[in-house]
Amino acid sequence: MPIALLALTAGAFGIGTTEFVIMGLLLQVSADLQVSIAAAGLLISGYALGVAVGAPLLTIASRRLPRKTVLLGLMAIFTLGNIACAMAGSYELLMAARVVTSLAHGTFFGVGSVVATGLVPPERRASAIAVMFTGLTAATLLGVPAGAWLGLHFGWRSTFWAVALIGVAAFTVLALFVPRGGRADAAPAALRDELAVLARPQVLLGLAITVLGFAGVFAVFTFIQPLLTRVTGVSAAAVSPILLLFGGGLAVGNLLGGWLADRAPMPSLLGSLVALAAVLGAMQWLVHRPWTAVVFVLLLGIAAFATVAPLQLRVLDKAAGAGQNLASSLNIAAFNLGNALGAWAGGGVIERGPGLQALGWVAALLTLAGLAIALWSRALDRRLPAAAVTACA
Incomplete structure (x- = not known):
């Protein structure tokens, strides 16, 4: 290294x-x-x-x-x-x-x-x-x-x-x-070349995948303390040790996502989003008992950061050549916009919706929206080579 x-x-x-x-x-x-x-x-x-x-x-x-x-x-x-x-x-x-x-x-x-x-x-x-x-x-x-x-x-x-x-x-x-x-x-490239990357549909789709795919994480994580204390029923003192497991899961998921993305970039991106949506959807059944809530927090950390390297690599690949600096930085901004979107959606569910217990469903829907855009992006990948072959013929 x-x-x-x-x-x-x-x-x-x-x-x-x-x-x-x-x-x-x-x-x-x-x-x-x-x-x-x-x-x-x-x-x-x-x-x-x-x-x-x-x-x-x-x-x-x-x-x-x-x-x-x-x-x-x-x-x-x-x-x-x-x-x-x-x-x-x-x-x-x-x-x-x-x-x-x-x-x-x-x-x-x-x-x-x-x-x-x-x-x-x-x-x-x-x-x-x-x-x-x-x-x-x-x-x-x-x-x-x-x-x-x-x-x-x-x-x-x-x-x-x-x-x-x-x-x-x-x-x-x-x-x-x-x-x-x-x-x-x-x-870096000239300004015109840097900005030209924003005209690439696949780059814009990659940024949208990041915003929506990662929004699901913060729809839940922003409210993890009241979720654990009011729904699971653990003490306030127990929250910090449980969150240490979340941090450990982040480290494992981060390295796992990078390892998988090196071998199969698009399948690892799709698979990590599916896994994240599944973990978020399972929250409904896992947060009511302390030991299953601990398992949920660990799995959430792993699934959340398993998406990071594939998401960043996707945008870098689609911005290949001029404009990689700008596209890469925009994707970091997209992660933060996803954080804000998830926190806003989760807060709306708590204040005007069914409450804390429904956070998992809303979070899973956000990530599934990101998955849908990723599938659309993959379809464009497959269509472009076919169009190139037709043009050559």
Whole structure:
């Protein structure tokens, strides 16, 4: 495994930690800055919005720079943003700092995915993407609990100082080990060529698959705490250990999805979406008993991240040539839009629908919509070669 790939993983770990760690700091932040918990929760929404908007804009703005230079610049923004979070004296300044930090997120994962695939042989591209995203799963499994512990014992600002130090370390290893030149550091195409990728129907379909396919995950996961405490009946103290299983499932599913996508890209994409829809649909019967709920959370983690590498590879393949940087970053934005869509749909089911127990059905329908688009995309793949053969004849 190239050490440069591990450097990308380190960067992904830092960015993943700063995205999710705020969930374990809401009470401290709301008390210190004298805002409601709901207002503190908007720090998560502000970050997600920054990712969705910043990914394409920052990718286009940095298109003339070598990819290694882009990655180093993004880690500098990330580090400075976390320092600003740690020093924020008001809620408004903290929100602004979170948005600035989020600008690095989508472009880092987008450009990083392109760099990762350039570090390995073509037959291992999906596995390379999965290895980089292991940093994100490690952030969920290790970084977020550690950040919450720091915030509890030393104040929420200490967590952001610690994440800033992770940013410094990631910047250093990226500078030392990511090669300059070659496939991993090729200069991006001209703006016209980058934007031309958005005219490709298969790229747009790939982005739609990501939004809808992954929306099902957050339709459930956003409300996992009330689901476990009110429907399953476990104690609030038991939620954190159960979520550790979810983080472990993410790591397993991420590597499994990359391994399968290297061998059969489209079948692995379709299979992972089918598996995810099946797990979400089974929630109805699995969440009523503690031990089956634990099994459900583990399976959800595995199925959720088994889709990531196939989804990212699909968009990269369809954007082959000019425009890979932009398409890859847009797909990261699509994941975040899927998160927002799933949370919105799940909230609607709870407030105006049948309630928590029906989340699984709605989530499964969202993922099945993504599967339907994937099947349509595969049909186009098969039709185009047939049309080419007819044209040649």
